[in-house]
Amino acid sequence: MSNDSPIIVTAERVEKSFGPLAVLKGIDLTVRKGEVVVIVGASGSGKTTFIRCINHLEKIDKGVIKVNGHLIGYREKNGKLVEDRERNIAQQRREIGMVFQQFNLFPHLTALGNIIEAPIHVRGDNRDEAIRTGRALLARVGLAEKENVYPAQLSGGQQQRVAIARALAMRPALMLFDEPTSALDPEMIGEVLEVMKELARDGMTMIVVTHEMGFAREVAHRVIMMHGGWIVEDAPPKQFFNHPQHERTKAFLSRVVTHGP
Amino acid sequence: MLFDWAFFWHYLLQPSKIYLNGLMLTLCVSVIAQGVGTVVGLFGALAGSSRLKFLRFVVGFYVWVMRGTPLLVQIVFIYTGLAAANIFRFEDIDLGFLTLPGNIQAGILALTLNEGAYMAEIIRAGISSVGIGQTEAAKSLGMTYWLYMRRIILPQAARVIIPPLGNEFNSMLKNTTLLSVIGVPELLLATQMVTSATFRVFELYLVVACYFLSLTTLWSFVQRYLERRYGDQKSQVGLAKQSSGFSRLVGLGNSSESK
Numbered sequence: 001m002s003n004d005s006p007i008i009v010t011a012e013r014v015e016k017s018f019g020p021l022a023v024l025k026g027i028d029l030t031v032r033k034g035e036v037v038v039i040v041g042a043s044g045s046g047k048t049t050f051i052r053c054i055n056h057l058e059k060i061d062k063g064v065i066k067v068n069g070h071l072i073g074y075r076e077k078n079g080k081l082v083e084d085r086e087r088n089i090a091q092q093r094r095e096i097g098m099v100f101q102q103f104n105l106f107p108h109l110t111a112l113g114n115i116i117e118a119p120i121h122v123r124g125d126n127r128d129e130a131i132r133t134g135r136a137l138l139a140r141v142g143l144a145e146k147e148n149v150y151p152a153q154l155s156g157g158q159q160q161r162v163a164i165a166r167a168l169a170m171r172p173a174l175m176l177f178d179e180p181t182s183a184l185d186p187e188m189i190g191e192v193l194e195v196m197k198e199l200a201r202d203g204m205t206m207i208v209v210t211h212e213m214g215f216a217r218e219v220a221h222r223v224i225m226m227h228g229g230w231i232v233e234d235a236p237p238k239q240f241f242n243h244p245q246h247e248r249t250k251a252f253l254s255r256v257v258t259h260g261p
Numbered sequence: 262m263l264f265d266w267a268f269f270w271h272y273l274l275q276p277s278k279i280y281l282n283g284l285m286l287t288l289c290v291s292v293i294a295q296g297v298g299t300v301v302g303l304f305g306a307l308a309g310s311s312r313l314k315f316l317r318f319v320v321g322f323y324v325w326v327m328r329g330t331p332l333l334v335q336i337v338f339i340y341t342g343l344a345a346a347n348i349f350r351f352e353d354i355d356l357g358f359l360t361l362p363g364n365i366q367a368g369i370l371a372l373t374l375n376e377g378a379y380m381a382e383i384i385r386a387g388i389s390s391v392g393i394g395q396t397e398a399a400k401s402l403g404m405t406y407w408l409y410m411r412r413i414i415l416p417q418a419a420r421v422i423i424p425p426l427g428n429e430f431n432s433m434l435k436n437t438t439l440l441s442v443i444g445v446p447e448l449l450l451a452t453q454m455v456t457s458a459t460f461r462v463f464e465l466y467l468v469v470a471c472y473f474l475s476l477t478t479l480w481s482f483v484q485r486y487l488e489r490r491y492g493d494q495k496s497q498v499g500l501a502k503q504s505s506g507f508s509r510l511v512g513l514g515n516s517s518e519s520k
Contacts, residue, residue, distance in 0.1 A: 055400075055401055057397055057400065057401065086405055086406060087405060090400070090403045090404060090405045091403065093400060093401055093402070093403045094402075094403035096401070097401070098398075098401035100394060100397065100398060102394050104392075104394035104395060104397060104398035105398075106395065106398070106399075106413055106417075107417065108416050108417055117402070117412065117413075118402035118403060118404065121404070121408060121412055122402060122403045122404055122408070123403075163398075166402070167401070167402070170402060170403060
Protein backbone atom coordinates (compact mmCIF):
# COMPACT_ATOMS: atom_id res chain seq x y z
CA MET A 1 0.00 0.00 0.00
CA SER A 2 1.43 3.32 -1.00
CA ASN A 3 0.41 6.89 -1.42
CA ASP A 4 -0.93 6.30 -4.90
CA SER A 5 -3.25 3.47 -3.80
CA PRO A 6 -6.85 4.40 -4.50
CA ILE A 7 -8.67 6.22 -1.76
CA ILE A 8 -11.38 4.13 -0.07
CA VAL A 9 -12.61 6.48 2.65
CA THR A 10 -12.67 10.23 2.84
CA ALA A 11 -14.18 12.14 5.72
CA GLU A 12 -14.24 15.92 5.56
CA ARG A 13 -15.17 18.22 8.42
CA VAL A 14 -17.52 15.61 9.89
CA GLU A 15 -19.59 16.94 12.77
CA LYS A 16 -22.10 15.13 14.91
CA SER A 17 -24.01 16.02 18.07
CA PHE A 18 -26.32 14.08 20.32
CA GLY A 19 -28.63 16.85 21.44
CA PRO A 20 -26.47 19.52 23.09
CA LEU A 21 -23.45 17.20 23.26
CA ALA A 22 -21.04 17.69 20.36
CA VAL A 23 -19.39 14.30 19.84
CA LEU A 24 -17.54 14.94 16.58
CA LYS A 25 -16.32 18.47 16.02
CA GLY A 26 -14.67 18.26 12.62
CA ILE A 27 -13.11 14.98 11.58
CA ASP A 28 -10.92 14.77 8.49
CA LEU A 29 -9.60 11.41 7.46
CA THR A 30 -8.42 9.67 4.32
CA VAL A 31 -7.95 5.92 4.17
CA ARG A 32 -6.35 4.23 1.19
CA LYS A 33 -6.91 0.77 -0.17
CA GLY A 34 -5.21 -1.86 1.95
CA GLU A 35 -4.58 0.44 4.87
CA VAL A 36 -5.23 -0.65 8.43
CA VAL A 37 -6.13 2.35 10.55
CA VAL A 38 -6.51 1.87 14.28
CA ILE A 39 -8.42 4.50 16.22
CA VAL A 40 -7.71 4.82 19.92
CA GLY A 41 -8.84 7.26 22.55
CA ALA A 42 -10.56 7.47 25.89
CA SER A 43 -14.24 6.56 26.08
CA GLY A 44 -16.34 9.53 25.06
CA SER A 45 -13.74 10.70 22.57
CA GLY A 46 -16.11 9.97 19.67
CA LYS A 47 -14.24 7.07 18.09
CA THR A 48 -17.16 4.64 18.05
CA THR A 49 -19.57 7.34 16.89
CA PHE A 50 -17.20 8.17 14.06
CA ILE A 51 -16.97 4.66 12.63
CA ARG A 52 -20.73 4.26 12.98
CA CYS A 53 -21.06 7.36 10.81
CA ILE A 54 -19.00 5.71 8.07
CA ASN A 55 -21.84 3.27 7.32
CA HIS A 56 -24.54 5.73 8.30
CA LEU A 57 -25.70 3.92 11.43
CA GLU A 58 -25.38 7.45 12.83
CA LYS A 59 -26.38 10.45 10.78
CA ILE A 60 -23.81 13.18 10.50
CA ASP A 61 -24.84 16.79 11.02
CA LYS A 62 -22.16 18.44 8.88
CA GLY A 63 -19.42 17.44 6.50
CA VAL A 64 -19.21 14.57 4.04
CA ILE A 65 -18.14 10.95 4.16
CA LYS A 66 -17.35 9.08 0.98
CA VAL A 67 -16.58 5.40 0.62
CA ASN A 68 -15.29 4.18 -2.74
CA GLY A 69 -16.28 7.53 -4.19
CA HIS A 70 -19.93 7.23 -3.06
CA LEU A 71 -21.35 9.83 -0.75
CA ILE A 72 -22.60 7.93 2.32
CA GLY A 73 -26.13 8.52 3.58
CA TYR A 74 -26.71 11.70 1.66
CA ARG A 75 -27.18 12.90 -1.88
CA GLU A 76 -26.83 16.28 -3.42
CA LYS A 77 -30.00 18.07 -4.27
CA ASN A 78 -29.88 21.66 -5.58
CA GLY A 79 -26.43 22.06 -4.10
CA LYS A 80 -27.53 20.89 -0.67
CA LEU A 81 -27.11 17.54 1.00
CA VAL A 82 -30.29 15.66 1.86
CA GLU A 83 -30.57 12.24 3.43
CA ASP A 84 -30.59 9.56 0.79
CA ARG A 85 -33.31 7.01 0.15
CA GLU A 86 -33.21 3.91 2.30
CA ARG A 87 -32.62 1.72 -0.74
CA ASN A 88 -29.54 3.69 -1.74
CA ILE A 89 -28.16 3.74 1.78
CA ALA A 90 -28.58 -0.03 1.95
CA GLN A 91 -26.80 -0.33 -1.39
CA GLN A 92 -23.86 1.73 -0.06
CA ARG A 93 -23.64 -0.39 3.07
CA ARG A 94 -23.08 -3.55 1.05
CA GLU A 95 -19.50 -2.55 0.45
CA ILE A 96 -18.85 -1.69 4.09
CA GLY A 97 -18.56 -4.62 6.47
CA MET A 98 -19.07 -3.98 10.16
CA VAL A 99 -18.13 -5.99 13.23
CA PHE A 100 -19.77 -5.00 16.49
CA GLN A 101 -18.62 -5.10 20.07
CA GLN A 102 -21.59 -7.32 21.00
CA PHE A 103 -21.22 -9.53 17.85
CA ASN A 104 -24.94 -9.14 17.01
CA LEU A 105 -25.20 -12.52 15.33
CA PHE A 106 -28.73 -13.52 14.35
CA PRO A 107 -29.65 -15.99 17.12
CA HIS A 108 -32.34 -17.76 15.08
CA LEU A 109 -29.87 -18.73 12.34
CA THR A 110 -26.97 -21.18 12.43
CA ALA A 111 -23.39 -20.00 11.97
CA LEU A 112 -23.61 -20.76 8.26
CA GLY A 113 -27.14 -19.31 8.13
CA ASN A 114 -25.80 -16.04 9.51
CA ILE A 115 -23.15 -15.91 6.81
CA ILE A 116 -25.31 -16.76 3.79
CA GLU A 117 -28.29 -14.61 4.80
CA ALA A 118 -27.18 -11.35 3.19
CA PRO A 119 -25.50 -12.83 0.11
CA ILE A 120 -28.73 -14.66 -0.74
CA HIS A 121 -31.35 -12.10 0.26
CA VAL A 122 -29.50 -8.84 -0.31
CA ARG A 123 -27.26 -9.60 -3.26
CA GLY A 124 -29.43 -12.34 -4.73
CA ASP A 125 -26.72 -15.00 -4.87
CA ASN A 126 -27.57 -18.51 -5.82
CA ARG A 127 -28.04 -20.54 -2.64
CA ASP A 128 -25.53 -23.29 -3.43
CA GLU A 129 -22.91 -20.75 -4.35
CA ALA A 130 -23.57 -18.78 -1.15
CA ILE A 131 -23.20 -21.96 0.91
CA ARG A 132 -19.93 -22.82 -0.81
CA THR A 133 -18.54 -19.34 -0.15
CA GLY A 134 -19.94 -19.39 3.39
CA ARG A 135 -18.19 -22.66 4.21
CA ALA A 136 -14.93 -21.32 2.86
CA LEU A 137 -15.31 -18.25 5.07
CA LEU A 138 -16.06 -20.37 8.12
CA ALA A 139 -12.91 -22.36 7.39
CA ARG A 140 -10.97 -19.14 7.04
CA VAL A 141 -11.98 -18.05 10.56
CA GLY A 142 -11.23 -21.54 11.85
CA LEU A 143 -14.80 -22.69 12.47
CA ALA A 144 -15.43 -25.09 9.62
CA GLU A 145 -16.93 -27.70 11.95
CA LYS A 146 -19.41 -25.25 13.48
CA GLU A 147 -21.58 -24.50 10.47
CA ASN A 148 -24.79 -25.98 11.91
CA VAL A 149 -24.37 -24.58 15.38
CA TYR A 150 -26.48 -21.72 16.70
CA PRO A 151 -24.79 -18.61 18.12
CA ALA A 152 -25.89 -19.35 21.71
CA GLN A 153 -23.81 -22.53 21.61
CA LEU A 154 -20.66 -20.72 20.53
CA SER A 155 -18.17 -18.97 22.79
CA GLY A 156 -17.79 -15.21 22.52
CA GLY A 157 -14.61 -15.53 20.51
CA GLN A 158 -16.24 -18.00 18.13
CA GLN A 159 -19.28 -15.74 17.75
CA GLN A 160 -17.09 -12.80 16.86
CA ARG A 161 -15.24 -14.87 14.27
CA VAL A 162 -18.55 -15.88 12.71
CA ALA A 163 -19.54 -12.20 12.74
CA ILE A 164 -16.36 -11.34 10.85
CA ALA A 165 -17.09 -14.09 8.32
CA ARG A 166 -20.65 -12.79 7.97
CA ALA A 167 -19.39 -9.31 7.13
CA LEU A 168 -16.80 -10.68 4.70
CA ALA A 169 -19.48 -12.65 2.85
CA MET A 170 -20.68 -9.41 1.28
CA ARG A 171 -17.17 -8.92 -0.16
CA PRO A 172 -16.81 -5.45 1.31
CA ALA A 173 -14.23 -2.93 0.16
CA LEU A 174 -13.85 -1.75 3.73
CA MET A 175 -14.21 -3.39 7.12
CA LEU A 176 -15.14 -1.45 10.24
CA PHE A 177 -14.41 -2.97 13.65
CA ASP A 178 -16.09 -1.34 16.62
CA GLU A 179 -14.19 -2.56 19.70
CA PRO A 180 -14.36 -6.16 18.46
CA THR A 181 -12.65 -7.66 21.49
CA SER A 182 -14.01 -5.47 24.29
CA ALA A 183 -16.82 -7.86 25.21
CA LEU A 184 -14.62 -10.94 25.19
CA ASP A 185 -13.03 -12.89 27.99
CA PRO A 186 -9.27 -12.34 27.94
CA GLU A 187 -8.47 -15.86 26.73
CA MET A 188 -10.63 -15.35 23.61
CA ILE A 189 -9.20 -12.02 22.51
CA GLY A 190 -6.23 -13.64 20.83
CA GLU A 191 -8.21 -15.82 18.43
CA VAL A 192 -10.22 -12.83 17.17
CA LEU A 193 -7.16 -10.63 16.77
CA GLU A 194 -5.48 -13.46 14.87
CA VAL A 195 -8.32 -13.52 12.32
CA MET A 196 -8.10 -9.74 12.00
CA LYS A 197 -4.33 -9.88 11.47
CA GLU A 198 -4.80 -12.44 8.74
CA LEU A 199 -7.35 -10.20 7.12
CA ALA A 200 -4.96 -7.25 7.25
CA ARG A 201 -2.21 -9.39 5.74
CA ASP A 202 -4.56 -10.26 2.87
CA GLY A 203 -4.81 -6.57 2.08
CA MET A 204 -8.25 -5.71 3.47
CA THR A 205 -8.86 -2.03 4.14
CA MET A 206 -9.75 -1.79 7.82
CA ILE A 207 -10.69 0.83 10.36
CA VAL A 208 -10.46 -0.60 13.85
CA VAL A 209 -11.56 1.02 17.08
CA THR A 210 -9.82 -0.90 19.82
CA HIS A 211 -7.98 -0.78 23.10
CA GLU A 212 -5.60 -3.51 21.98
CA MET A 213 -2.36 -1.57 21.75
CA GLY A 214 -0.45 -4.72 20.80
CA PHE A 215 -2.63 -5.09 17.73
CA ALA A 216 -2.17 -1.42 16.85
CA ARG A 217 1.58 -1.65 17.18
CA GLU A 218 1.87 -4.82 15.16
CA VAL A 219 -0.77 -4.53 12.45
CA ALA A 220 -1.75 -0.90 11.93
CA HIS A 221 -0.31 1.28 9.21
CA ARG A 222 -1.56 4.33 11.03
CA VAL A 223 -2.75 4.89 14.57
CA ILE A 224 -5.15 7.72 15.24
CA MET A 225 -5.78 9.32 18.58
CA MET A 226 -9.16 10.90 19.10
CA HIS A 227 -9.93 13.30 21.87
CA GLY A 228 -12.98 15.46 22.52
CA GLY A 229 -14.37 14.99 19.03
CA TRP A 230 -11.11 15.76 17.22
CA ILE A 231 -8.31 13.73 15.71
CA VAL A 232 -5.32 14.91 17.70
CA GLU A 233 -2.70 12.54 16.36
CA ASP A 234 -2.37 10.47 13.20
CA ALA A 235 0.95 8.66 12.81
CA PRO A 236 2.54 5.31 11.93
CA PRO A 237 2.60 3.04 14.99
CA LYS A 238 6.33 3.37 15.66
CA GLN A 239 6.11 7.11 15.82
CA PHE A 240 2.76 7.04 17.61
CA PHE A 241 3.98 4.83 20.44
CA ASN A 242 7.59 5.98 20.68
CA HIS A 243 7.38 9.68 19.88
CA PRO A 244 3.84 10.89 20.41
CA GLN A 245 3.50 14.58 19.58
CA HIS A 246 0.32 15.57 21.33
CA GLU A 247 0.01 15.93 25.10
CA ARG A 248 -3.23 13.94 25.05
CA THR A 249 -1.58 11.03 23.30
CA LYS A 250 1.26 11.00 25.81
CA ALA A 251 -1.19 11.06 28.69
CA PHE A 252 -3.32 8.33 27.09
CA LEU A 253 -0.35 6.06 26.38
CA SER A 254 0.94 6.41 29.90
CA ARG A 255 -2.42 5.17 31.20
CA VAL A 256 -3.21 2.23 28.94
CA VAL A 257 -1.97 -1.22 29.66
CA THR A 258 -0.27 -2.79 26.70
CA HIS A 259 -1.55 -6.29 25.95
CA GLY A 260 -0.47 -8.78 23.43
CA PRO A 261 2.74 -9.78 21.80
CA MET B 262 -87.37 -28.26 36.89
CA LEU B 263 -85.13 -31.27 36.98
CA PHE B 264 -82.00 -31.61 34.87
CA ASP B 265 -82.83 -33.92 32.00
CA TRP B 266 -79.67 -35.93 31.38
CA ALA B 267 -81.10 -37.83 28.45
CA PHE B 268 -81.96 -34.56 26.77
CA PHE B 269 -78.44 -33.23 27.47
CA TRP B 270 -76.69 -36.30 26.04
CA HIS B 271 -78.96 -36.31 23.06
CA TYR B 272 -78.11 -32.74 22.11
CA LEU B 273 -74.46 -33.15 22.95
CA LEU B 274 -73.93 -36.29 20.90
CA GLN B 275 -76.48 -35.86 18.16
CA PRO B 276 -76.47 -32.13 17.56
CA SER B 277 -79.07 -30.77 15.22
CA LYS B 278 -78.11 -29.05 12.03
CA ILE B 279 -78.60 -25.63 13.54
CA TYR B 280 -75.92 -26.47 16.13
CA LEU B 281 -73.45 -27.70 13.57
CA ASN B 282 -74.01 -24.61 11.46
CA GLY B 283 -73.46 -22.49 14.56
CA LEU B 284 -70.26 -24.35 15.28
CA MET B 285 -69.02 -23.85 11.73
CA LEU B 286 -69.90 -20.18 11.86
CA THR B 287 -68.12 -19.71 15.20
CA LEU B 288 -65.02 -21.35 13.79
CA CYS B 289 -65.02 -19.48 10.49
CA VAL B 290 -65.66 -16.10 12.07
CA SER B 291 -62.94 -16.70 14.67
CA VAL B 292 -60.33 -17.79 12.15
CA ILE B 293 -61.05 -14.94 9.75
CA ALA B 294 -61.19 -12.27 12.46
CA GLN B 295 -58.02 -13.57 14.13
CA GLY B 296 -56.17 -13.90 10.84
CA VAL B 297 -57.08 -10.49 9.49
CA GLY B 298 -56.81 -8.96 12.96
CA THR B 299 -53.24 -10.24 13.24
CA VAL B 300 -52.37 -8.63 9.91
CA VAL B 301 -54.04 -5.39 11.04
CA GLY B 302 -52.05 -5.65 14.27
CA LEU B 303 -48.80 -6.20 12.40
CA PHE B 304 -49.29 -3.07 10.33
CA GLY B 305 -50.51 -1.24 13.42
CA ALA B 306 -47.35 -2.21 15.28
CA LEU B 307 -45.10 -1.16 12.38
CA ALA B 308 -46.97 2.11 11.85
CA GLY B 309 -46.95 2.72 15.59
CA SER B 310 -43.16 2.72 15.61
CA SER B 311 -42.94 4.78 12.42
CA ARG B 312 -40.90 7.94 12.18
CA LEU B 313 -44.05 9.76 11.04
CA LYS B 314 -45.77 11.35 13.98
CA PHE B 315 -49.11 11.32 12.20
CA LEU B 316 -49.03 7.53 11.75
CA ARG B 317 -48.09 7.02 15.37
CA PHE B 318 -50.97 9.22 16.42
CA VAL B 319 -53.50 7.36 14.26
CA VAL B 320 -52.39 3.99 15.65
CA GLY B 321 -52.35 5.30 19.20
CA PHE B 322 -55.88 6.63 18.84
CA TYR B 323 -57.13 3.40 17.27
CA VAL B 324 -55.63 1.23 20.01
CA TRP B 325 -56.89 3.60 22.69
CA VAL B 326 -60.49 3.48 21.44
CA MET B 327 -60.59 -0.25 20.70
CA ARG B 328 -59.09 -1.31 24.00
CA GLY B 329 -61.01 1.26 25.98
CA THR B 330 -64.56 0.39 24.94
CA PRO B 331 -66.48 -2.85 25.38
CA LEU B 332 -66.40 -5.23 22.42
CA LEU B 333 -70.16 -5.64 22.70
CA VAL B 334 -70.61 -1.90 22.23
CA GLN B 335 -68.29 -1.94 19.23
CA ILE B 336 -70.27 -4.75 17.60
CA VAL B 337 -73.61 -3.00 18.07
CA PHE B 338 -72.13 0.31 17.01
CA ILE B 339 -70.66 -1.02 13.77
CA TYR B 340 -73.73 -2.96 12.72
CA THR B 341 -76.67 -1.06 14.13
CA GLY B 342 -75.22 2.32 15.01
CA LEU B 343 -73.67 3.06 11.64
CA ALA B 344 -76.88 2.03 9.89
CA ALA B 345 -79.10 4.07 12.24
CA ALA B 346 -76.92 7.12 11.71
CA ASN B 347 -77.21 6.56 7.95
CA ILE B 348 -73.44 6.30 7.63
CA PHE B 349 -73.07 2.77 6.40
CA ARG B 350 -75.45 -0.13 6.08
CA PHE B 351 -74.09 -3.68 5.77
CA GLU B 352 -75.92 -5.37 2.90
CA ASP B 353 -75.94 -9.08 2.14
CA ILE B 354 -73.29 -10.01 -0.39
CA ASP B 355 -73.95 -12.80 -2.87
CA LEU B 356 -70.72 -14.70 -3.39
CA GLY B 357 -72.35 -17.13 -5.83
CA PHE B 358 -71.90 -20.27 -3.76
CA LEU B 359 -73.20 -18.61 -0.60
CA THR B 360 -74.72 -15.39 0.60
CA LEU B 361 -72.81 -13.49 3.25
CA PRO B 362 -75.35 -11.69 5.42
CA GLY B 363 -74.69 -8.10 6.47
CA ASN B 364 -74.66 -8.88 10.18
CA ILE B 365 -71.92 -11.49 9.76
CA GLN B 366 -69.82 -9.01 7.77
CA ALA B 367 -70.30 -6.40 10.48
CA GLY B 368 -69.52 -8.96 13.18
CA ILE B 369 -66.30 -10.08 11.50
CA LEU B 370 -65.31 -6.45 10.98
CA ALA B 371 -65.91 -5.56 14.62
CA LEU B 372 -64.00 -8.57 15.94
CA THR B 373 -61.19 -7.91 13.47
CA LEU B 374 -60.81 -4.26 14.41
CA ASN B 375 -60.92 -5.07 18.10
CA GLU B 376 -58.40 -7.88 17.71
CA GLY B 377 -56.15 -5.69 15.57
CA ALA B 378 -55.73 -3.26 18.45
CA TYR B 379 -54.70 -5.98 20.89
CA MET B 380 -52.44 -7.65 18.35
CA ALA B 381 -50.79 -4.30 17.57
CA GLU B 382 -49.75 -4.06 21.20
CA ILE B 383 -48.61 -7.68 21.34
CA ILE B 384 -46.59 -7.44 18.14
CA ARG B 385 -45.11 -4.09 19.18
CA ALA B 386 -43.92 -5.67 22.42
CA GLY B 387 -42.52 -8.61 20.44
CA ILE B 388 -40.59 -6.38 18.07
CA SER B 389 -39.19 -4.25 20.85
CA SER B 390 -38.01 -7.39 22.64
CA VAL B 391 -35.48 -7.85 19.83
CA GLY B 392 -32.39 -5.81 20.59
CA ILE B 393 -31.36 -2.81 18.51
CA GLY B 394 -28.12 -4.60 17.69
CA GLN B 395 -30.03 -7.00 15.44
CA THR B 396 -31.37 -4.14 13.35
CA GLU B 397 -27.94 -2.54 13.16
CA ALA B 398 -26.28 -5.79 12.10
CA ALA B 399 -28.94 -6.33 9.43
CA LYS B 400 -28.61 -2.77 8.16
CA SER B 401 -24.84 -3.02 8.05
CA LEU B 402 -25.22 -6.00 5.71
CA GLY B 403 -27.26 -3.88 3.30
CA MET B 404 -30.74 -5.03 4.29
CA THR B 405 -33.69 -2.70 3.83
CA TYR B 406 -36.52 -2.27 6.33
CA TRP B 407 -38.94 -4.86 4.95
CA LEU B 408 -36.21 -7.42 4.40
CA TYR B 409 -34.78 -7.25 7.90
CA MET B 410 -38.25 -7.11 9.44
CA ARG B 411 -39.24 -10.28 7.59
CA ARG B 412 -35.99 -12.21 7.85
CA ILE B 413 -34.41 -11.02 11.10
CA ILE B 414 -36.71 -9.15 13.46
CA LEU B 415 -40.12 -10.82 13.14
CA PRO B 416 -38.80 -14.40 13.36
CA GLN B 417 -37.22 -13.46 16.68
CA ALA B 418 -40.22 -11.45 17.80
CA ALA B 419 -42.40 -14.52 17.14
CA ARG B 420 -40.95 -16.13 20.25
CA VAL B 421 -42.59 -13.37 22.29
CA ILE B 422 -45.70 -12.98 20.11
CA ILE B 423 -46.86 -16.61 19.74
CA PRO B 424 -47.90 -17.36 23.35
CA PRO B 425 -50.21 -14.32 23.74
CA LEU B 426 -51.44 -14.84 20.18
CA GLY B 427 -52.63 -18.28 21.27
CA ASN B 428 -54.47 -16.74 24.19
CA GLU B 429 -56.00 -14.14 21.92
CA PHE B 430 -57.47 -16.83 19.67
CA ASN B 431 -58.81 -18.65 22.70
CA SER B 432 -60.62 -15.44 23.69
CA MET B 433 -61.70 -14.89 20.12
CA LEU B 434 -63.48 -18.25 19.98
CA LYS B 435 -65.53 -17.26 23.02
CA ASN B 436 -66.02 -13.63 21.99
CA THR B 437 -67.89 -14.72 18.87
CA THR B 438 -70.85 -15.38 21.16
CA LEU B 439 -71.24 -11.61 21.44
CA LEU B 440 -72.33 -11.60 17.80
CA SER B 441 -75.59 -13.19 18.94
CA VAL B 442 -76.79 -9.69 19.82
CA ILE B 443 -76.78 -8.68 16.16
CA GLY B 444 -78.43 -11.93 15.13
CA VAL B 445 -75.45 -13.92 13.88
CA PRO B 446 -76.51 -17.55 14.31
CA GLU B 447 -73.27 -18.74 15.90
CA LEU B 448 -73.23 -21.38 18.63
CA LEU B 449 -74.84 -19.32 21.38
CA LEU B 450 -77.67 -17.92 19.28
CA ALA B 451 -78.23 -21.38 17.83
CA THR B 452 -78.61 -22.63 21.39
CA GLN B 453 -80.95 -19.85 22.28
CA MET B 454 -83.12 -20.72 19.30
CA VAL B 455 -83.37 -24.31 20.47
CA THR B 456 -84.06 -23.33 24.08
CA SER B 457 -86.91 -21.08 23.06
CA ALA B 458 -88.49 -24.08 21.39
CA THR B 459 -87.73 -26.66 24.12
CA PHE B 460 -87.44 -24.60 27.34
CA ARG B 461 -84.50 -26.80 28.33
CA VAL B 462 -82.17 -23.93 29.24
CA PHE B 463 -79.64 -25.56 31.58
CA GLU B 464 -79.20 -28.68 29.48
CA LEU B 465 -78.61 -26.71 26.32
CA TYR B 466 -76.30 -24.15 27.89
CA LEU B 467 -74.26 -27.01 29.28
CA VAL B 468 -74.11 -28.43 25.78
CA VAL B 469 -72.86 -25.14 24.38
CA ALA B 470 -70.32 -24.90 27.20
CA CYS B 471 -69.06 -28.39 26.31
CA TYR B 472 -68.75 -27.35 22.68
CA PHE B 473 -66.67 -24.33 23.55
CA LEU B 474 -64.57 -26.37 25.91
CA SER B 475 -63.87 -28.83 23.10
CA LEU B 476 -62.91 -26.02 20.74
CA THR B 477 -60.58 -24.33 23.20
CA THR B 478 -59.10 -27.70 24.19
CA LEU B 479 -58.35 -28.59 20.58
CA TRP B 480 -56.86 -25.15 20.16
CA SER B 481 -54.64 -25.61 23.20
CA PHE B 482 -53.01 -28.56 21.45
CA VAL B 483 -52.41 -26.47 18.34
CA GLN B 484 -51.07 -23.70 20.55
CA ARG B 485 -48.68 -26.06 22.23
CA TYR B 486 -47.40 -27.21 18.88
CA LEU B 487 -46.98 -23.62 17.67
CA GLU B 488 -45.11 -22.62 20.79
CA ARG B 489 -42.80 -25.54 20.46
CA ARG B 490 -42.25 -24.89 16.78
CA TYR B 491 -41.79 -21.10 16.90
CA GLY B 492 -41.73 -20.08 20.52
CA ASP B 493 -38.75 -22.07 21.64
CA GLN B 494 -35.49 -20.78 20.31
CA LYS B 495 -33.69 -23.59 18.62
CA SER B 496 -30.64 -21.61 19.49
CA GLN B 497 -31.12 -21.93 23.21
CA VAL B 498 -28.80 -24.37 24.84
CA GLY B 499 -30.93 -27.11 26.34
CA LEU B 500 -34.55 -26.81 25.29
CA ALA B 501 -36.97 -25.96 28.04
CA LYS B 502 -38.62 -29.09 29.29
CA GLN B 503 -42.12 -29.39 27.94
CA SER B 504 -44.88 -29.70 30.47
CA SER B 505 -47.16 -32.65 29.99
CA GLY B 506 -50.30 -32.24 27.95
CA PHE B 507 -52.61 -32.55 30.89
CA SER B 508 -50.87 -30.17 33.24
CA ARG B 509 -50.69 -27.66 30.42
CA LEU B 510 -54.37 -28.17 29.71
CA VAL B 511 -55.59 -27.50 33.20
CA GLY B 512 -53.08 -24.76 33.71
CA LEU B 513 -50.79 -26.42 36.21
CA GLY B 514 -47.35 -24.96 35.89
CA ASN B 515 -44.48 -27.36 35.61
CA SER B 516 -42.29 -26.55 38.58
CA SER B 517 -39.13 -26.50 36.49
CA GLU B 518 -40.72 -23.98 34.16
CA SER B 519 -42.34 -21.67 36.59
CA LYS B 520 -39.12 -20.04 37.70
